[in-house]
Amino acid sequence: MKRLTTKRPDGSFAVDAAAVRANDDSTAGGAAIDRLGALEDIYEALSARCDELEARIDVLKAQGRARSASAQQLLAQKLAIQSTLSLMAPLEDAHGEDEN
Numbered sequence: 001m002k003r004l005t006t007k008r009p010d011g012s013f014a015v016d017a018a019a020v021r022a023n024d025d026s027t028a029g030g031a032a033i034d035r036l037g038a039l040e041d042i043y044e045a046l047s048a049r050c051d052e053l054e055a056r057i058d059v060l061k062a063q064g065r066a067r068s069a070s071a072q073q074l075l076a077q078k079l080a081i082q083s084t085l086s087l088m089a090p091l092e093d094a095h096g097e098d099e100n
Contacts, residue, residue, distance in 0.1 A: 004032045043088055046081050053078040 019032035060071040
């Protein structure tokens with residue numbers, strides 16, 4: 001994947017103006033915005049999947065099946081997703097807090 005951003009010495013990022021365009025509705029679009037949107041979609045999907053796995057694991061625990069093969073597979077999936085989300089943590093912390 002070719003980077004659209006450049007990291008500045010102060011830790012902020014910049015993008016070439018050609019990768020962003022103004023839309024008629026006072027919003028921005030372009031390649032950089034499209035990639036950011038796709039990245040945010042991935043982050044949201046992984047977060048939702050992690051929550052879903054946690055709920056399924058909780059059901060198995062309530063049934064006394066916490067050590068079953070199914071529970072262990074779900075836990076492994078959850079840990080893999082949490083690991084990926086931890087790599088994406090700078091997305092949440094980019095401005096000190098999540099804006100949502």
